[in-house]
Amino acid sequence: MADVIPLDEFVSDEWYPGFKPAYDHAPWMVDPVDTFKKKDEETFWFLDFHWPRGLTPMGWIWGEDGYNWGTQLAAETLPLPPGRGMTSRFAGTHLYGSAVPVTDPREIGARAKRIEKSLPLFLGNFEDIWATRRQETEDGWAYLRSVDLGKLSLAELGENLVQARAYHKRAFEIHFEVMYPLLANFVGFYGQCVEFGLDPGQIGKFLQGYDTKIMETDRELWRLTAQARSGGLADVFAATEAENLSAALSAHGGAASTWLSHFEDFLQIYGWRTEGSCDLALPSWIEDPTPALGTIKTFLLKPEVHDFKAALDAAIAEREEAVDAARSVLTREEQAVFDGGLESCRAANFPWWQDDHNYYIDLKVSLPMRWACQEIAGRVGADASDDMFFLFWPENMQLVRGERSYPDFKPIIEARKQYFDHWYQRRASMPKMLGTIPDSVDDPIVIEIFGLNGHFLDTIKAAASGQEVRTLTGIPASKGIARGIARVLSNADELHRIQPGEILVCESTSPNWTPAFAKIAACVCDGGGTLSHAAIVGREYGVPTVTAVGLATAIINDGDEIEVNGTTGTVTVFHTATAGSTEGAEPAATGGVPS
Amino acid sequence: MSGTIIWTDQVDPATASAVAGAKMGRLSELLQAGVCVPAGFSVTIDAYRQHCAQSRLDAVIDTALAGLGDNPGPAPIEQASRTIRAEFEQRPISTALAKDITDAYDDLCLHCVEVNVPTAVRSSATGEDSDDASFAGIFDTYLGVSGPGRILDAVRACWGSLFTERALDYRHRRGISHHEMPIAVGVIELIHARASGVAFSIHPVTGKSDRIVIEGNWGWGEAVVQGLVTPDHIEIGKSDGRVLRYDVASKKIVSAFDYAAGRVVETDMPARLVDRRVLDDEQTAAVAEAVAAIEKHYGFPVDVEWVLDRHRRAGEPICIVQVRPVTAVKVSSPPPARWNPVSAATKYAFHRTT
Numbered sequence: 001m002a003d004v005i006p007l008d009e010f011v012s013d014e015w016y017p018g019f020k021p022a023y024d025h026a027p028w029m030v031d032p033v034d035t036f037k038k039k040d041e042e043t044f045w046f047l048d049f050h051w052p053r054g055l056t057p058m059g060w061i062w063g064e065d066g067y068n069w070g071t072q073l074a075a076e077t078l079p080l081p082p083g084r085g086m087t088s089r090f091a092g093t094h095l096y097g098s099a100v101p102v103t104d105p106r107e108i109g110a111r112a113k114r115i116e117k118s119l120p121l122f123l124g125n126f127e128d129i130w131a132t133r134r135q136e137t138e139d140g141w142a143y144l145r146s147v148d149l150g151k152l153s154l155a156e157l158g159e160n161l162v163q164a165r166a167y168h169k170r171a172f173e174i175h176f177e178v179m180y181p182l183l184a185n186f187v188g189f190y191g192q193c194v195e196f197g198l199d200p201g202q203i204g205k206f207l208q209g210y211d212t213k214i215m216e217t218d219r220e221l222w223r224l225t226a227q228a229r230s231g232g233l234a235d236v237f238a239a240t241e242a243e244n245l246s247a248a249l250s251a252h253g254g255a256a257s258t259w260l261s262h263f264e265d266f267l268q269i270y271g272w273r274t275e276g277s278c279d280l281a282l283p284s285w286i287e288d289p290t291p292a293l294g295t296i297k298t299f300l301l302k303p304e305v306h307d308f309k310a311a312l313d314a315a316i317a318e319r320e321e322a323v324d325a326a327r328s329v330l331t332r333e334e335q336a337v338f339d340g341g342l343e344s345c346r347a348a349n350f351p352w353w354q355d356d357h358n359y360y361i362d363l364k365v366s367l368p369m370r371w372a373c374q375e376i377a378g379r380v381g382a383d384a385s386d387d388m389f390f391l392f393w394p395e396n397m398q399l400v401r402g403e404r405s406y407p408d409f410k411p412i413i414e415a416r417k418q419y420f421d422h423w424y425q426r427r428a429s430m431p432k433m434l435g436t437i438p439d440s441v442d443d444p445i446v447i448e449i450f451g452l453n454g455h456f457l458d459t460i461k462a463a464a465s466g467q468e469v470r471t472l473t474g475i476p477a478s479k480g481i482a483r484g485i486a487r488v489l490s491n492a493d494e495l496h497r498i499q500p501g502e503i504l505v506c507e508s509t510s511p512n513w514t515p516a517f518a519k520i521a522a523c524v525c526d527g528g529g530t531l532s533h534a535a536i537v538g539r540e541y542g543v544p545t546v547t548a549v550g551l552a553t554a555i556i557n558d559g560d561e562i563e564v565n566g567t568t569g570t571v572t573v574f575h576t577a578t579a580g581s582t583e584g585a586e587p588a589a590t591g592g593v594p595s
Numbered sequence: 596m597s598g599t600i601i602w603t604d605q606v607d608p609a610t611a612s613a614v615a616g617a618k619m620g621r622l623s624e625l626l627q628a629g630v631c632v633p634a635g636f637s638v639t640i641d642a643y644r645q646h647c648a649q650s651r652l653d654a655v656i657d658t659a660l661a662g663l664g665d666n667p668g669p670a671p672i673e674q675a676s677r678t679i680r681a682e683f684e685q686r687p688i689s690t691a692l693a694k695d696i697t698d699a700y701d702d703l704c705l706h707c708v709e710v711n712v713p714t715a716v717r718s719s720a721t722g723e724d725s726d727d728a729s730f731a732g733i734f735d736t737y738l739g740v741s742g743p744g745r746i747l748d749a750v751r752a753c754w755g756s757l758f759t760e761r762a763l764d765y766r767h768r769r770g771i772s773h774h775e776m777p778i779a780v781g782v783i784e785l786i787h788a789r790a791s792g793v794a795f796s797i798h799p800v801t802g803k804s805d806r807i808v809i810e811g812n813w814g815w816g817e818a819v820v821q822g823l824v825t826p827d828h829i830e831i832g833k834s835d836g837r838v839l840r841y842d843v844a845s846k847k848i849v850s851a852f853d854y855a856a857g858r859v860v861e862t863d864m865p866a867r868l869v870d871r872r873v874l875d876d877e878q879t880a881a882v883a884e885a886v887a888a889i890e891k892h893y894g895f896p897v898d899v900e901w902v903l904d905r906h907r908r909a910g911e912p913i914c915i916v917q918v919r920p921v922t923a924v925k926v927s928s929p930p931p932a933r934w935n936p937v938s939a940a941t942k943y944a945f946h947r948t949t
Contacts, residue, residue, distance in 0.1 A: 081945045112947060116937045123936055184940040191943020196930075329839045331805040331832035333930050340934025442946055 003437040007045070010036045010091035010434070015392070016057050017419055018412040025394045026064035029072030030100050031087040033063040036434070040089055044441070045096035045434040046450060049508035049527050050277040052491040054093030054423045056389040057416065058373060058396070061165065062172075062278050062366070063088040063095060070172030072100070074180050078119070081112040083443055085176070092423035094430050097450075099443035115184075122181040126348035133174040134360050140167040141272075144368040149375040157376050158400025164368035165393075171365040172278075175357065179350075186350035187448060189341040190530075193326070196334050201476050201567075202322045204530045207345055208539050209316035210352045213359035214511050215540065217270045219308050221292065221515055225299040227262060231255035234300050242294030242496055267292070273363035275492045277510045280366040280373065281389050294496025295515040302500045306518040315540055351536050358511035380406040390416040428490060432526065432550070448529040472556075474549035476569035477530055478538030482522035483563040486556050503564060505556050508547075509534040517541040522564035524552045524571050538566065546571050599642035599695045603635050603783070614639045616719025616779035621918045628892045630885060631912040634706050635714070635783025636699045638750055640721060642692055643777050646754065650686040655679060656758070656773065667767065669760070676760045683755030688747060696750060696782075697743040703784065711741040713785040713852070715916065716749035718756050722776035733761050734778065738815055738859035739785055739852055746782060753780040785859075786914050787905040790873045791816035791850075792826055794882050795898045795921060796833075796890035802927035804896065806839065807831045807883045811873040815850035815859050816900050816916075823861055824848040827873045831883045838879060843872045878903055881913045889918055896921040 012035045013020055023032060055062065071085035084100040102108050122129065144164055152160060186207075193203050228237060233249070233256055240248040249256040271285035271292070285292045299306070323342065327335055373388035373396070380399065382388065387406075388396055390413045398404040441447055487498045488505045492512055498504060500519040508527045509516075517523070517537050521544075525534045528547035538545030544566030552571065556562060561574040601615050608627045612620030615637035622632050647653050659675040667675075688696070704712045718734030735756035737749045756762065757778045766773060792811030797804045810819055810826040818824040828842040849864045874882065882901050890897050900917040907913070931938060941947050 081941070081947060108945075108947065112941060112945070115940070119937050119940060184944045185936050187944035188936055188939030188942070192934075192939050195943075329830075331803075331839065331930075332834045332837075333805045333932075336932070337930050337934050341936075341939065344934060344936055 004041060005431055005434050005437060007036050007041055007091070007434040008038070011038055012036070015060065015090065016093075016390075017415045019057065019392050019395070021392075022394070025392075025397075026061070026069070028064070028068040029076055030084045031068065031072070033060060033068045033088050033090075036089045036091055036096075041435050043098050043435050044438050045089060045098045046446070046527075047430055047432050047434075047507075048088070048095045048097045049450070050510060051095055051279055052427060052507060053276075053279075053281070054420060054427065055090070055095060055279065056093070056281045056386075056420060057392040058369065058389045059279050059281050060090070061168065061280070061369070061393060063090070064393075065165070065169040066172045066175070066278065067095075067097060069169060070176045071180075073173055074176035075100075077177070078122075078180050078184075079111045079114055080180060080184070081108045081115060091430065091434070092426065093420055094423060094427065096434055097446075098435075099441075099446050101443075119181055119184060123185055123344055123348045126178075126182070130178060130353070133178065137167070137171050137174060137360050137365070140170065141364070141368075144371075149371060152375070154376065154379050154400055154402070157372055157379060158397065161369060161372040161376070161396065161400065164372050168365050168369060171361045175361050178353065178357070182348055182350040182353055183448060185348055186345055189345045192337065192341055196330055196338065198326050198329070200530070201479070202326060204351060204477075204535065204539060205319050205322035206326070206342055207319070207349050207351045208536070209312060209319045210346075210349060211312065212352060212356040214355050214514055215308070215312075217273075217359070218515050218518065220266050220270055221295055222299060222306055222308065222518070224259070224263060224266060225296050226305055228259055228296060229300060231259050233259055237293075237297045237300050240297075242297055243290045245293040245297065246289060263289070263292075272367060273359070273512065274366065275495075275512045277358075277362045277512075278366050280370040281386065282366075283370075284364070284367055291492070291496055291512070298496055298499065298519055299515075302519055311541060314542060355511065355533070355536055363511055376400060382406055383410075387413050390420070428553070449532060450527050450529065470573055472524075472546075472549045472552060472571040472573070474524075474546040474552075474569050474571070475528070475530055475535070476566055477528070477532070477535035477547045478523075478543060478545035479567040480522075480542065480544035481563065481565045481567065482544045483561065484521040486524075486558060486560045486562045488553055488556055488558040490553070503562055505552050505562075507553055508532060509537070513537075517543050522546075522566065524549055524556070524562070524564055526550060526552050526554075599639055599645065599692055600699045601637045601639050602699075603632065603637070603781075606637075612721070614641070614779070615781070616640065616721050618717060618719035618917060619779055619781040620719070622781070622783070622916075624892075625889065625915055625918060628889070630889060630892075631914050633715075633784040633786055633914060633916060634703065635781055636703065637719060638696055638699075638780040638782065640777045640779050642695070643754055643779065646688060646692060649689050649692075652679075652682060652686060655682045660763075660773075663767070669764075672760050672763050672767070676758055676763055679758040680755040683751055683758070684748075686751075688751065693747055696747060700743055700746050700782065703782065707784050713739045713741040713857075714746065714782050715785050716740045716746065716753060717781040717783070717917075718753040719779040719781050720757070720776055721778070722771070733759065733765065735759075736817075738817060738850070739857060740782075741857055745857065750780045750782070754778060783916070786902040786916065788815045788902045789905045789907070790814070790878075790903040791901060792819045792873070793898055793900055794886045795896070796886050797896040797921060797924065797926055798830070799898070799921070799924055802924045804926050804929060805833050807833055807886050809874070809879065809882050809886075809901075811882075811901075811903075812846050813849050813864065813868050813871075813873060815852075816902065817850040817859060818848045818861050820900065821861075824864075829874065829879055831879065833883075833887060836880055836883060838876065841872070841879075843870060845870055846873075874903070877909045878913070881911075885913045885915055889915065893918075893920070896924075896926060 015035055067086045067088040075083050075085035082102050086097050087100050089096045190203050194200055236252055249260050267286050274282035274284055275291045276282045330338055374385045377385045377388045484501055484503045486505045487502045495516050498516055501521050503522045504520045505524045508525045514537050523534050523538055523543055523545040525547045528534050532547050534545050535547050544564050546564055546566055546569050556573055563572045603623050604626055606623050608624040611623040619637040626632050656679055659678045663671055663675055716737045720734055735753050740746055740749045790811050790813050794809040796807055798806055798808050809829040812819045812824050812826045819826045824846050825844040827844050830839040832839055846864050846869055848861055850859050850861050853860045886899055897918050898921050899915050902914045902916055904914055
């Protein structure tokens, strides 16, 4: 019997106050972005963890370019035999995803024949394909960075916004063109390993210990931390709130000035990244360095420097040990298959790419659209630089073509900001799933990236029936046991405040959360499979991590003492902190979107 | 040599099963193939038929079975079984046949150079199903039987075991007459077992044919065969003989020789042996080698009962006391010859069979 979680309260024709789409402004392959309709209740939807704040009208472009164009185009092109990619629906400002199945067996068979040719071709040329595609996005980035927006007319700014979106859209075509075959190969290898009787918990280790662009960023943050310490700046950092650090260090002068120039050099290379995935409402570190400075501030609280070399060496040693142990229990015939699969997955390494690509795509491709919108806001005399984020794409096009004026939009922008805030407040109580909950999920992306395995589904169903849950279980994503105080975070805004030795509890982590892994004792996520960001980074950093716990952020209170066993995948909540203790940790939500 | 006794090493393997039943017939085949098997003889199917006729057991059987009707419940079957088996145990063996058997036993004692040599007395059934794994344990086996009188008793008990409740029920459900599956009885030298167990030339659960699986316990193999003990579990790669896993079990029961009772009985494992590893690497390799050779000889997957002789030295063969084709497990398709990303993705990521 399938359980149905009703979605009536989210059914709406209006995407945001004052906007009903005409479906003429963005293409889709199979199914377009939409708000929920009653018929969607027949389908299984899960709350996407990437946008814990909710998405602004311009942010919906990710739904259009990523989910409903990028994934669908890639799934149809490769093709994925049983799936047409992902589609999305909005409940208020919050995005729910769903995998679009191929149902006709003959069509699945025909698609299977096509991927027989395309998958080996991709895997054999992965290095070249990824290098070429990466260069393409970097070229697009370099071009958009080179444009002096200040010299453009409003109409030209409109053209720039179109170019910025084309770059964004192309980046997500590449993202999924690469992700699907890599994932298919990895899931195939994973399945083969399980078939051989290998411990599933060990399989992720076989591919760990390869350096990524994101880890490189973290090493630089620690280098800056060491420089701050040796420059005698630890006290300044300790005495100053993260958001005031920039000013305080400037005022301090001397060693602080030298340090700030190093920091500026760092930002020019690594600072073009947002505190969250693909959302143009988020500033880059260059625009607002608070997250980077806040991270360094908390790094300084740790007496010892995180030894990246030692951690990487340990990850490599663990990898080799895991591979040797696995091979020793396989027959010679099985070893031949295992070795071939391992070699293939190392040459086209999904867990590695899953971290590395964020530097080139997820963390920065929305920035050019952001700059154009901010420039347009200035040009039309908008009250706030984020006003254009609250217009949908066709409305912004009308604005830059002079078909409608800013004052026309002012009331609607105001109403939409309130709408955004309203839904932002509701995030914590948004259902994790909507519609018809299946007994099992087949789509590899949904399972591996979002962690919606059978256990996750069971947990959600158990909680829906009112059962008490004290020991939570999930996927053992990174081994080890740690006990400590839970910090339940709803988004990355407060991440830099987490103290060394505390346990991070969140819906899910994104690449921008990585620095925290050098200081936390353990990590617990509502979602995420063995290949989710938290799982990969947990293993790289040796932080016990349990993912796909289901309701960790709902059941664990901020301040609870919890024990995380990343070897068995269990989380034990020892006592519940008194109500109200979470106040201090709540992010300031008044402004809605940082701008 | 009369038609009532056949020696394992003197019978043509081609006709062995027909006169001595499947179990003893296979031992002759193994011996012929150079496998180490214990010395022994069979009390043939002819001997069984003679006895049934001379002792008027046929009439007893017919009467008891005639009362069962078409679809008997457990109670009438139990009653018929008890009646028939009691008669088998009471009715004496004719003097001539008894002499054939005790003479053969005396020859076995001479062959082994041991007075009242202990033996394993095993039922050896015939018929199409006799190689079926579902037959395992359906008929009696007595370990440690010594002395002419006990041998005769054990032979009669084995004959009677053709009419255990399970056997009656089995034949009834399949519509087989007991006349179609007469029984022979093997009397073979009891190997002084340090350790014993079973071994499979394919994985008995997954059907993977690239490995040999050995299960073993201290003492004789009955506790393992009857499932009374969790034995040590060993898996070995067939192509390179490498031990893939050795799970040392906590073995609580042992089949050991009870000198007072004069037979092998199941008893508590001495504490010092419970968690001790049964086979060392050399012994493991010897069992695996024997199993692989037997599979090769027959050309199909087999399971065997093996015994590690107390006096065996490294390099000597392992003794095989029983072999059967593996029929209950479907041989799984071998792993692909090499990594194929498409077939793996198709199977595991897309959940399709190619």
